[in-house]
Amino acid sequence: MSRQFINFNGDIVPAEQQVLTVANRGFKYGDGLFESMRLLKGELKFAELHSERIRKGLKLLKMDSWSSVDTWFLREKAEELVRRNKTGPDARIRLTAFRDGEGLYSPSANNMAYVLEATKVTESTYTLNEKGLIIDVFEELTKPVNILSNLKTCNSLTFVLAGIFKNQNSLDEVMVLNDRGFLCEAMSCNVFVVYDRKLYTPALSEGCIAGVMRQVVIKLAKENGIELVEAQISPDILNEADEVFLTNAARGIQWVMGYNGKRYFNEISRFLNEKLNAL
Incomplete structure (x- = not known):
């Protein structure tokens, strides 16, 4: 594998090069x-x-x-890094932005700094998983609902613990509840549920990430005559649903096969995945 690089504040440097110090606010406070x-x-x-x-x-x-x-910044920086890393035309891109200033809880400055990463992927389309995911509900810790809930912040301990629960129980994904006990999202995805011929997803007011792929799938469903409801959803719906699928920008749509003893279909997820690739 060829040497990999990152973009650190506009400079292309080797991925293994140390670019952060212990004073970094993203490291100390999850400030990003x-x-x-x-x-x-x-x-x-x-x-x-x-x-x-x-x-x-x-x-x-x-x-x-x-x-x-802006859009130009993202495209220009991503394409530059992909060329340097020789990933080919298909890659996963991650931008991490953090406050670049000293201070304790009160920062001395509010300058933005960033790190951009590019990792090669093998698929040139959004590929629906052949084998459905096995999931469970993570109940040890809930996600609070507040003005930060819709962001992907660097403070991700809830999802780290959810990931440990996933590994310990040999699961593919886990559902995270909000602090009111309702479905919020999966560990790394937004959640969609097909029930009684309608498509449901937790409303943004329930504290879920305002995912880009969530937004795209909602638009695709409405354009193709699928009735969609953004709502407060009890986790009990997982025992009655006809279909459950997850979405994120990196993987597109992933269908869920089972929860406890319940088994699901993948008709709507397959249809929407075809529409997604046709965009």
Whole structure:
């Protein structure tokens, strides 16, 4: 494998090079956010939606220069790094932005710094998983609902513990509840449930990530005559649903096969995945 590089504040440096110190606010306080994206056939997919979400998040976190992370910035920096890493036309892109200043809880400055990573993937389309996922509900820790809930912040301990639960129980994914006991999201994805011929997904007011692929799938469903409801959803629906699938920007749509003794179909997820690749 050829040597890999990252983009650190505009400079292309070897991936193994130390670029952060113990004073880094992302390390000390989780003071930042991140965004996962997908390059397909040389194109950064849904770049406009990603840049809009990143800028909203940076503005909410009160970081300076939030407006600089526009569509041109994302495309230019991603394509530059992909060329340097020789990943080919298909890659997973991750941008991590953090506050670059000293201070304790109160920062001395609100400058934005960033790290961009690019990792090669083998698929040149959004590929629906052949084998359905096996899931369970993670109940040890819930996700609080507040103004930060819709962001992918660097404070991800809830999902780290959910990941440990997943590994300990040999699962493919886990569902995370909000602090009211309702479905919020999966460990790394948004959640969609087919029940009584309608498609349901947790509303943003339930604290789920405002995922770009969530937004795309909602639009695709409505355009293709699928009744969609954004709502407060009890986890009990998993025992009655006809279908459950998960979405994120890196993988697209992934269908769930089983929860406890329940087994699901993948008709709607397969249909929407075809529409997604046709965009």
